[in-house]
Amino acid sequence: NAGVTQTPKFQVLKTGQSMTLQCAQDMNHEYMSWYRQDPGMGLRLIHYSVGAGITDQGEVPNGYNVSRSTTEDFPLRLLSAAPSQTSVYFCASFSRGEGTGELFFGEGSRLTVL
Amino acid sequence: EDQVTQSPEALRLQEGESSSLNCSYTVSGLRGLFWYRQDPGKGPEFLFTLYSAGEEKEKERLKATLTKKESFLHITAPKPEDSATYLCAVDAGNMLTFGGGTRLMVKP
Numbered sequence: 001n002a003g004v005t006q007t008p009k010f011q012v013l014k015t016g017q018s019m020t021l022q023c024a025q026d027m028n029h030e031y032m033s034w035y036r037q038d039p040g041m042g043l044r045l046i047h048y049s050v051g052a053g054i055t056d057q058g059e060v061p062n063g064y065n066v067s068r069s070t071t072e073d074f075p076l077r078l079l080s081a082a083p084s085q086t087s088v089y090f091c092a093s094f095s096r097g098e099g100t101g102e103l104f105f106g107e108g109s110r111l112t113v114l
Numbered sequence: 115e116d117q118v119t120q121s122p123e124a125l126r127l128q129e130g131e132s133s134s135l136n137c138s139y140t141v142s143g144l145r146g147l148f149w150y151r152q153d154p155g156k157g158p159e160f161l162f163t164l165y166s167a168g169e170e171k172e173k174e175r176l177k178a179t180l181t182k183k184e185s186f187l188h189i190t191a192p193k194p195e196d197s198a199t200y201l202c203a204v205d206a207g208n209m210l211t212f213g214g215g216t217r218l219m220v221k222p
Contacts, residue, residue, distance in 0.1 A: 004157075031208070031209070033209050035212075040123075040214060041214065042118075042201070042212045042213055042215055043158070043203075043212040045210075045211070048208060048209045050208060056208070058209065059211075090157055090158075092157075101145075101146055101163060101205065102160040103148070103158075103160070103210055104160075105157030105158050105159075106157055107156060107157050108156070108157050
Protein backbone atom coordinates (compact mmCIF):
# COMPACT_ATOMS: atom_id res chain seq x y z
CA ASN A 1 0.00 0.00 0.00
CA ALA A 2 1.99 2.98 -1.31
CA GLY A 3 -0.56 5.71 -0.44
CA VAL A 4 -0.24 8.79 -2.67
CA THR A 5 2.62 8.78 -5.16
CA GLN A 6 3.79 11.90 -7.00
CA THR A 7 6.29 12.17 -9.84
CA PRO A 8 8.61 13.84 -10.54
CA LYS A 9 10.00 15.05 -7.20
CA PHE A 10 11.97 17.87 -8.84
CA GLN A 11 11.59 19.63 -12.20
CA VAL A 12 13.10 22.69 -13.83
CA LEU A 13 11.27 24.26 -16.77
CA LYS A 14 11.79 27.22 -19.00
CA THR A 15 9.04 29.79 -19.43
CA GLY A 16 6.52 28.58 -21.99
CA GLN A 17 7.29 24.87 -21.67
CA SER A 18 4.58 22.39 -20.77
CA MET A 19 4.65 19.44 -18.43
CA THR A 20 2.49 17.07 -16.44
CA LEU A 21 2.80 16.27 -12.75
CA GLN A 22 1.62 12.75 -12.07
CA CYS A 23 -0.35 11.61 -9.05
CA ALA A 24 -1.58 8.13 -8.21
CA GLN A 25 -3.28 6.69 -5.11
CA ASP A 26 -3.99 3.06 -4.25
CA MET A 27 -6.50 3.58 -1.43
CA ASN A 28 -9.61 3.72 -3.65
CA HIS A 29 -10.33 7.28 -2.50
CA GLU A 30 -12.99 9.12 -4.45
CA TYR A 31 -11.66 12.60 -3.63
CA MET A 32 -8.35 13.80 -5.11
CA SER A 33 -6.83 17.26 -5.18
CA TRP A 34 -3.84 19.36 -6.07
CA TYR A 35 -2.44 22.07 -3.80
CA ARG A 36 0.47 24.42 -4.23
CA GLN A 37 2.55 25.64 -1.31
CA ASP A 38 4.41 28.93 -1.38
CA PRO A 39 6.32 30.61 1.47
CA GLY A 40 3.93 32.57 3.69
CA MET A 41 0.88 31.47 1.65
CA GLY A 42 0.13 28.09 3.12
CA LEU A 43 -1.48 25.41 0.94
CA ARG A 44 -3.80 26.69 -1.78
CA LEU A 45 -6.19 24.47 -3.69
CA ILE A 46 -5.68 24.38 -7.47
CA HIS A 47 -8.15 21.74 -8.72
CA TYR A 48 -9.99 18.84 -7.20
CA SER A 49 -12.06 15.82 -8.21
CA VAL A 50 -14.88 14.06 -6.39
CA GLY A 51 -14.76 11.00 -8.62
CA ALA A 52 -13.71 9.69 -12.02
CA GLY A 53 -14.87 12.03 -14.77
CA ILE A 54 -15.64 14.90 -12.37
CA THR A 55 -13.29 17.84 -11.75
CA ASP A 56 -13.69 21.35 -10.38
CA GLN A 57 -11.65 24.47 -9.81
CA GLY A 58 -10.15 25.48 -6.51
CA GLU A 59 -8.78 28.80 -5.32
CA VAL A 60 -5.95 29.21 -7.88
CA PRO A 61 -6.83 27.25 -11.06
CA ASN A 62 -5.45 29.58 -13.76
CA GLY A 63 -2.66 28.06 -15.86
CA TYR A 64 -3.44 24.49 -14.83
CA ASN A 65 -5.56 21.70 -16.30
CA VAL A 66 -6.66 18.40 -14.79
CA SER A 67 -8.56 15.31 -15.81
CA ARG A 68 -9.70 12.22 -13.91
CA SER A 69 -10.20 9.20 -16.15
CA THR A 70 -9.66 6.61 -13.40
CA THR A 71 -10.15 6.52 -9.63
CA GLU A 72 -6.40 6.07 -9.12
CA ASP A 73 -4.86 8.84 -11.23
CA PHE A 74 -5.17 12.63 -11.19
CA PRO A 75 -2.52 14.36 -13.34
CA LEU A 76 -1.92 18.12 -13.25
CA ARG A 77 -0.93 19.79 -16.53
CA LEU A 78 0.90 23.07 -16.96
CA LEU A 79 0.25 24.14 -20.55
CA SER A 80 2.65 27.10 -20.73
CA ALA A 81 4.79 27.43 -17.62
CA ALA A 82 5.35 30.85 -16.05
CA PRO A 83 7.80 31.89 -13.30
CA SER A 84 4.78 32.53 -11.03
CA GLN A 85 4.16 28.77 -11.09
CA THR A 86 7.43 28.09 -9.29
CA SER A 87 6.21 26.28 -6.20
CA VAL A 88 5.93 22.98 -4.36
CA TYR A 89 2.94 20.97 -5.53
CA PHE A 90 1.13 18.43 -3.38
CA CYS A 91 -1.38 15.86 -4.46
CA ALA A 92 -3.80 14.61 -1.79
CA SER A 93 -6.70 12.20 -1.54
CA PHE A 94 -9.35 11.18 0.96
CA SER A 95 -12.57 9.28 1.34
CA ARG A 96 -15.63 10.79 2.98
CA GLY A 97 -17.20 8.62 5.59
CA GLU A 98 -14.10 6.52 6.19
CA GLY A 99 -11.90 6.91 9.23
CA THR A 100 -11.12 10.46 10.25
CA GLY A 101 -11.78 12.01 6.83
CA GLU A 102 -8.16 13.06 6.70
CA LEU A 103 -6.34 14.07 3.56
CA PHE A 104 -3.44 11.81 2.63
CA PHE A 105 -0.63 13.74 0.97
CA GLY A 106 2.10 12.78 -1.44
CA GLU A 107 5.71 13.80 -0.84
CA GLY A 108 5.46 16.82 -3.12
CA SER A 109 6.87 17.94 -6.47
CA ARG A 110 9.21 20.94 -6.45
CA LEU A 111 8.90 22.92 -9.69
CA THR A 112 11.15 25.77 -10.77
CA VAL A 113 10.25 27.85 -13.82
CA LEU A 114 13.07 29.96 -15.21
CA GLU B 115 -15.49 32.81 1.64
CA ASP B 116 -13.84 30.38 4.06
CA GLN B 117 -10.87 31.83 5.91
CA VAL B 118 -8.31 30.25 8.22
CA THR B 119 -5.69 32.31 10.08
CA GLN B 120 -2.91 30.82 12.18
CA SER B 121 -0.80 32.59 14.78
CA PRO B 122 1.95 33.10 15.50
CA GLU B 123 3.72 32.58 12.16
CA ALA B 124 6.81 31.35 14.00
CA LEU B 125 7.43 30.28 17.58
CA ARG B 126 10.70 29.51 19.32
CA LEU B 127 10.58 27.51 22.54
CA GLN B 128 13.11 26.02 24.89
CA GLU B 129 12.79 22.31 25.47
CA GLY B 130 10.16 21.78 28.16
CA GLU B 131 8.55 25.21 27.68
CA SER B 132 4.84 24.63 27.04
CA SER B 133 2.84 26.87 24.69
CA SER B 134 -0.16 27.04 22.36
CA LEU B 135 -0.71 27.61 18.67
CA ASN B 136 -3.87 29.34 17.49
CA CYS B 137 -6.09 28.70 14.48
CA SER B 138 -9.04 31.05 13.96
CA TYR B 139 -11.56 30.33 11.23
CA THR B 140 -14.57 31.73 9.43
CA VAL B 141 -16.61 29.17 7.56
CA SER B 142 -20.24 28.52 6.75
CA GLY B 143 -21.01 25.05 7.99
CA LEU B 144 -17.93 23.51 9.57
CA ARG B 145 -17.70 19.79 8.79
CA GLY B 146 -14.39 19.31 10.54
CA LEU B 147 -11.17 21.03 11.62
CA PHE B 148 -7.87 19.31 10.96
CA TRP B 149 -4.36 19.70 12.35
CA TYR B 150 -1.34 18.55 10.36
CA ARG B 151 2.38 18.46 11.01
CA GLN B 152 4.80 19.15 8.16
CA ASP B 153 8.52 18.46 8.26
CA PRO B 154 10.87 20.19 5.78
CA GLY B 155 10.74 18.59 2.32
CA LYS B 156 7.81 16.35 3.25
CA GLY B 157 4.07 16.31 2.75
CA PRO B 158 1.77 17.23 5.65
CA GLU B 159 1.09 14.43 8.13
CA PHE B 160 -2.30 14.12 9.80
CA LEU B 161 -2.56 14.75 13.56
CA PHE B 162 -6.19 15.36 14.60
CA THR B 163 -9.73 15.94 13.42
CA LEU B 164 -12.18 17.93 15.56
CA TYR B 165 -15.85 18.09 14.66
CA SER B 166 -17.70 20.14 17.26
CA ALA B 167 -17.11 22.91 19.80
CA GLY B 168 -15.84 21.56 23.10
CA GLU B 169 -14.15 18.56 21.54
CA GLU B 170 -10.57 17.73 22.54
CA LYS B 171 -8.04 15.26 21.14
CA GLU B 172 -4.64 14.27 22.53
CA LYS B 173 -1.55 12.59 21.14
CA GLU B 174 1.65 12.39 23.17
CA ARG B 175 2.62 16.01 23.99
CA LEU B 176 -0.05 17.54 21.75
CA LYS B 177 -3.62 18.44 22.64
CA ALA B 178 -6.08 20.05 20.22
CA THR B 179 -9.21 21.90 21.30
CA LEU B 180 -12.05 23.51 19.37
CA THR B 181 -14.46 26.39 19.94
CA LYS B 182 -16.97 27.92 17.53
CA LYS B 183 -14.39 30.40 16.24
CA GLU B 184 -10.96 28.91 16.86
CA SER B 185 -8.86 25.90 17.66
CA PHE B 186 -5.77 25.62 19.80
CA LEU B 187 -2.91 23.17 19.58
CA HIS B 188 -1.34 22.94 23.02
CA ILE B 189 2.19 21.59 23.25
CA THR B 190 3.22 20.38 26.70
CA ALA B 191 6.92 20.07 27.57
CA PRO B 192 8.02 20.06 23.92
CA LYS B 193 11.13 18.28 22.71
CA PRO B 194 13.41 19.22 19.79
CA GLU B 195 11.77 16.52 17.66
CA ASP B 196 8.50 18.47 17.88
CA SER B 197 10.09 21.15 15.67
CA ALA B 198 8.01 21.37 12.49
CA THR B 199 5.40 23.49 10.77
CA TYR B 200 1.90 22.91 12.12
CA LEU B 201 -0.98 23.45 9.73
CA CYS B 202 -4.64 23.95 10.48
CA ALA B 203 -7.38 23.28 7.90
CA VAL B 204 -11.17 23.42 7.78
CA ASP B 205 -13.59 21.30 5.82
CA ALA B 206 -16.68 23.27 4.82
CA GLY B 207 -17.44 21.61 1.50
CA ASN B 208 -15.61 19.50 -1.01
CA MET B 209 -12.00 20.17 -0.02
CA LEU B 210 -9.93 21.60 2.80
CA THR B 211 -8.95 25.25 3.25
CA PHE B 212 -5.59 25.67 4.99
CA GLY B 213 -4.10 28.37 7.15
CA GLY B 214 -0.59 29.69 6.62
CA GLY B 215 0.94 27.48 9.31
CA THR B 216 3.02 28.04 12.43
CA ARG B 217 6.69 27.17 12.26
CA LEU B 218 7.72 25.76 15.64
CA MET B 219 11.36 25.54 16.69
CA VAL B 220 12.22 23.80 19.96
CA LYS B 221 15.77 24.30 21.19
CA PRO B 222 17.48 21.82 23.53
